[in-house]
Amino acid sequence: SERTLVLVKPDGVERGLVGEVISRIERKGLKLVALDLRTVDRQVAEEHYAEHAEKPFFGSLVEFITTGKVVAAIVEGPRAISAFRQLAGGTDPVEKAAPGSLRGDYGLEVQYNLVHGSDSPESAEREIKLWFPEG
Numbered sequence: 001s002e003r004t005l006v007l008v009k010p011d012g013v014e015r016g017l018v019g020e021v022i023s024r025i026e027r028k029g030l031k032l033v034a035l036d037l038r039t040v041d042r043q044v045a046e047e048h049y050a051e052h053a054e055k056p057f058f059g060s061l062v063e064f065i066t067t068g069k070v071v072a073a074i075v076e077g078p079r080a081i082s083a084f085r086q087l088a089g090g091t092d093p094v095e096k097a098a099p100g101s102l103r104g105d106y107g108l109e110v111q112y113n114l115v116h117g118s119d120s121p122e123s124a125e126r127e128i129k130l131w132f133p134e135g
């Protein structure tokens, strides 16, 4: 069994889609092992998206993620990292995410794509430590 860091981003929280995200995680058979509604420090946001620091959208992405509440969760299960990314769908909600996925069903714009899920075991470990430093 594996752990992944899931975020419902501010667009998902504002639109009232937290229940929908959690419901799909649970229906898939994955388990919540931590769940927290919070606002994000600039420092945590910049560290979370450090790999995109040089991208033109970095500033606006950090701004977006820090301006509203997010839900941070640790999700566990067999192949949890891939399983959640399947539930989320591709990064671009129109061009990449299939209908039936969270982004495919509810998203229109790349930046406002509702959720985040770790993309590898290394990212999951790093992100879980960043978002839940208390363990």
Ligand code: ATP
Pocket: 057, 061, 090, 091, 110, 111, 112, 113, 115, 116, 117, 118, 119
């Ligand atoms: P996440 O890391 O949030 O799960 P991802 O792994 O599907 O998303 P990445 O390529 O790592 O996608 O991009 C991280 C996030 O940055 C995306 O989820 C999206 O919110 C934002 N993003 C990516 N590309 C763009 C872009 N061209 N314009 C604006 N925002 C973008």
